[in-house]
Amino acid sequence: MWKRDEAVKPPQPQPAAAPVIPSVPQESSSVRAEAVRHQEKDTVNIGKSVVIKGDLSGSEDLTIEGQVEGKIELRQNVLTIGANGKIKASIFAKAVIVQGEVTGDITASERVDIRDAGSVDGDLSAPRIAIADGAHFRGSIDMQRQGVKTPDVKPMDTKPAEVKAAPPVPAVTAAR
Numbered sequence: 001m002w003k004r005d006e007a008v009k010p011p012q013p014q015p016a017a018a019p020v021i022p023s024v025p026q027e028s029s030s031v032r033a034e035a036v037r038h039q040e041k042d043t044v045n046i047g048k049s050v051v052i053k054g055d056l057s058g059s060e061d062l063t064i065e066g067q068v069e070g071k072i073e074l075r076q077n078v079l080t081i082g083a084n085g086k087i088k089a090s091i092f093a094k095a096v097i098v099q100g101e102v103t104g105d106i107t108a109s110e111r112v113d114i115r116d117a118g119s120v121d122g123d124l125s126a127p128r129i130a131i132a133d134g135a136h137f138r139g140s141i142d143m144q145r146q147g148v149k150t151p152d153v154k155p156m157d158t159k160p161a162e163v164k165a166a167p168p169v170p171a172v173t174a175a176r
Contacts, residue, residue, distance in 0.1 A: 048084040056089075065100075075109065083117060096126075098135075105139075 043061045046052070050066035057073040065082040072079060072091045079093040085100030095110045098118035106112055108126035119136035127145045131137055 048082075081118070 043063060044058065046062070046064045046066045046068070048065040052066070052068045053070060055071045055073070056062075056068060059074075059076060061078045061080075062072075062074055063080040063082055064087065065084045067086045067088075069088045072087070072089050072093070074093040076094055078095045078097070079091060080097045081087055081100045081102055083099045085102075087100070087102045087104065089102075089104045091102070091104060091106045091108075093106075093108055096106050096108050096112045098106075098112070098114045098120055100117075101119045103121045105122045106120065106124050106126070108124075110126065111128035111130070112124050112126045113129075114120055114131045114135040114137060116132040116134040118132070121136075121138045123139045123142070124137075125142040125144075127143060129141055129143060
């Protein structure tokens with residue numbers, strides 16, 4: 001049965017809503033997922049169970065966790081030697097990050113970075129080189145910038161220079 005008292009009850013007070021705080025627009029999850037997929041697509045990984053003997057070249061960033069013997073050429077890309085990576089090769093890349101072991105020369109057009117657990121036995125050639133505390137390095141370093149000419153140095157003249165005698169200084173006598 002219908003009761004009039006229940007139908008006419010005054011509305012109950014609603015709890016106060018939390019204040020609205022303006023926020024910076026966030027990227028949608030689909031945009032972030034696409035960015036991650038794009039990043040993964042541009043980086044190739046060689047797993048720690050993979051062994052390559054021969055020349056390795058490419059036009060993508062590369063991370064090596066396995067073993068490579070030969071020559072690695074990624075002149076326009078970044079090469080990362082992972083913590084499990086063991087490389088016996090000459091390396092040519094835009095940038096090289098060493099976390100594992102490298103035996104061989106490294107030539108980079110931008111930078112070489114040997115991290116704290118990294119080990120390099122070979123010569124380094126790059127305009128920027130960073131060797132972390134605790135890293136191992138044995139070799140020479142050439143940090144000459146590419147495209148910068150060294151000043152022309154003229155060889156020294158092997159003939160002895162002519163020595164001109166200075167004019168004699170007149171003697172001054174003091175009168176007493």
